[in-house]
Amino acid sequence: MAKRSARAAPLPAKWRRLAEERCAEQGARLTPARLAVYAEMLTSGRPLSAYELIALLEGRQERKIAPLTVYRHLDFLMRTGLVHRLESAQTYLACDHPDHAHESQFLLCSSCGHVDEVESNGLEALLAQIAGERGFRPDNAVVEVKGLCGACAVDEQDRGASPPA
Ligand SMILES: [Zn+2]
Ligand SMILES: [Zn+2]
Numbered sequence: 001m002a003k004r005s006a007r008a009a010p011l012p013a014k015w016r017r018l019a020e021e022r023c024a025e026q027g028a029r030l031t032p033a034r035l036a037v038y039a040e041m042l043t044s045g046r047p048l049s050a051y052e053l054i055a056l057l058e059g060r061q062e063r064k065i066a067p068l069t070v071y072r073h074l075d076f077l078m079r080t081g082l083v084h085r086l087e088s089a090q091t092y093l094a095c096d097h098p099d100h101a102h103e104s105q106f107l108l109c110s111s112c113g114h115v116d117e118v119e120s121n122g123l124e125a126l127l128a129q130i131a132g133e134r135g136f137r138p139d140n141a142v143v144e145v146k147g148l149c150g151a152c153a154v155d156e157q158d159r160g161a162s163p164p165a
Contacts, residue, residue, distance in 0.1 A: 007061050008036035009043040018098050022080045036061070037073040038082055038094065047091035047115050050074065086115065088144045093117065103141065109149035111156075116149065 011019075019038055023030045030038075040056050041048060048056070054070050074092055077083035082098050085091075086106060095104070096117050103124055107116040123143065131138045148156060 008032070009039040009060065011035070011039040011042060015042060015098075019080075019082055022082055022098055026080055028076070028080060033069070034073050034076055037070060038077055041077075041083060041092060041094040045094075046113060047086055047089060047093040049091050053092065084117065086144060087142045088146070105143035106145065107149070108144055108146050109152055110146050111148055111152040114149045114151075 016035070019035070020030050036057065037053065040053060040060070044056065050067065050070060053074075054065055054067055057065050057070065074083060074085075078085055078092075081101055082095055084093050084095055084104055084106075086093060086108065089108065093106075093115055097119070102119045105118050105120055105123060107118065109115070124141075127138065127141050127143075147153075
């Protein structure tokens with residue numbers, strides 16, 4: 001009988017340990033299937049739609065995977081803070097500092113697709129203050145800034161500076 005091993009993208013020990021710690025804090029277990037989803041996202045290093053993620057997992061594991069299963073794993077990974085959802089793009093991104101619970105803000109490059117995750121306590125405090133002044137009780141603040149990343153902004157500047165070919 002063939003051994004059914006969930007083939008997963010290689011996950012550096014440090015990241016695996018962080019992921020296990022975050023899950024343990026919440027009394028949850030990082031099962032091999034959840035780990036495979038997380039490892040795939042971390043390895044890709046960019047935001048993925050659920051369907052891109054499913055295609056990557058299916059390619060690696062050489063079998064069909066039900067979308068619902070992947071959505072469940074994504075929900076779990078978001079609850080544990082290992083993965084963030086980019087609301088405007090409807091994609092998912094592995095957190096780049098999952099060592100502590102946090103709110104995130106994102107800078108999305110519309111040219112190369114790079115996403116920078118930032119954690120600004122100042123911005124969070126400001127949003128809380130603005131909401132508080134209005135007696136508003138926020139559940140969730142989505143801060144996603146679209147524009148050009150540093151590298152793309154420089155490229156564009158260079159193109160603008162050189163005479164047209
Ligand atoms: Zn994060
Ligand atoms: Zn860019």
